[in-house]
Each structure stands twice: as structure tokens, then as C-alpha cells.
Amino acid sequence: MEARLRTDQEIVQACLAGDSEAFAALVERYGDRVFNLALRIVGDRDAAADVAQEAFIRAYRALHQYDPSRPFTPWLYRITTNAGINYAQRWHAHEQPVEELPERPTSDASNPETIAVSRQELGTVLEAITALPPRYRAALTLRHLYELSYQEVADALGIPLGTVKTHLFRARAALRAELERRGIRRSS
């Protein structure tokens, strides 16, 4: 069967049955997403390539632990997130720990406003995201770039649902504060 037409679960079954080459289809299918998730977490292209590579190798080694009754991507994102956070913690040990971040930004961030940024300012947004702790970056990326549900984000990060909500609330607040610090204002 053409690899592109097989489901993730079928490919995993093939790998577990000894056809390790079938795993290439999963790398092709999710390479971009894994790489971009890694890129958001570690904030560096070379490091993201290393993390993506490591994530796929770890996923291959752990295929027997994957539950085929559940979607494949949150499981893969979880491995990628762990690899990315490990990498970031190893190479950026000086970063501010999660607990020290403000629960709310300095100004009121709860107003129903949008974040207006020009194309040129997107680079600044990326820098602001990179300034957040890796776990916040991962939660924001999974929720707002890949649009996972809260439960899927919880599965991907391996933390309880309630903690995810708290993490995301604080992460959004911290990002807004960071954006304001860099001169990007919200508009109504």
C-alpha cells in the first residue's frame, strides 16, 4: 500500500512488525510540524533540527508504548516537547523559571483586544516568544499554532488539564507583557 494512503496507526503497526522503513512515511508526514514545534521551543533553527531528529528517534524507540486507539500527533508532540524542553534547559539554564513570571502582565491584559502587528513586527513577536520559558512556548505553540484542544495540549505536555489552563493563562499574559515591553501594543 502507498505509504501516503496509510493511517498513522497502520504505519506504526508496520514498524512494530519489523518494517522499520515504514517509519520514513511518518517522518515525511510530520517533519515540518515537529520541526516548527521544536523551533518555537528552542528558538534556533540548528537546534530545532537537532531536536526534531532526536524526537523522531525517541518516537521510533518508543513505538511499542504508543496506544493506537488515540491520535498519533499529540503523542509525537509530547515527545518533541520533552526533547525541546530538555534541550532548552540544557543550553539555556539561565532562563527565568516558570514560577517567577508574573501571573498577569504589568498592564491589564484581559481586555478583549486584538494584537495588531505589522509584517515587520512578526520578527519581534518571535523574539518575544523565545524570551518565554520553554514550557510556556510549547503550550502556546500547541494551542495557538497547531490549535490542539486543552486536553490534547495536556496530553502532549504530560500535565493535568487544570495545569494546562493555568500555564496557558500565564503564558499569554507573559507574552503580552513581553510584547508590550518590546513596543507592540494591543489595538481594540
Next chain:
Amino acid sequence: MDEHDERAMTALFQRLPTEPAPPGLRDVVMARIARERVRRAPEAIVAAALALPSLLFLLWELTVRVDLGAAVSALFDALSTEGQTGELVFVVDGLMVLALAMVGLAGVLLTHALLADVERRELRPVSITGR
């Protein structure tokens, strides 16, 4: 309020540029997987070839040839009587010594394989971005 906040954040993230994965990612991952399979197999096969016949032999020795109960009681008898004169003689079958040695060697090989596996896991990934 929160919903609007979420939508605004999602809209912002959706505007961020995404990048394609490095072109060599698939090949590097598959090459590493192939290398791991090749490295791991011979060590496990040699360890099994050494250990299995020896373990079977030891099992056979203990269950069929040796009366373990009699051997233990003889040992205690010897200890209680010979201990007074300081002479205690053991006779061990040469094949049993060989079997134990082979099990030990298999254990060393297996330990090496496991340690090498941990080492491989900690190795830096292969560069695919041309650093």
C-alpha cells in the same frame, strides 16, 4: 473575554512564519534507525549464544545430575567435622566452571550493549543544517 483573548492569540500565531523541515531530516533519521538496529543485533545474538546453552546445562546439572539437598547437607557435615582440622575439599565439575564462565561473559557483553545504548542516546545528533 478569555475566548476573545484566545482568538487574538491564535490569530497572532497563525500569522507567524513557519519553515519547512531541513531537507535531510528524513534520511538522517532513517540512517540512525538503521545503524541502531545493526549495532544492537550482533551483541544480543552473541550474548544469547553464550548464555543459553550454558544456562540450560546448569539447569540440567542442578535438576537431573545433582542432588542439591544432599550436596548442601554434605557441605554442612564437612564444615562441622573438617572445620576442626582445617581441611575442606571441594570437587567442582569442569564443565560447570566453563558454563558459569560463559554465563559471566554473556553478562559482560549484555552490560556493554546496554551501556553503549545509553551512550548512543546521549550522542549529539548528526548535523543536517550545514553547521
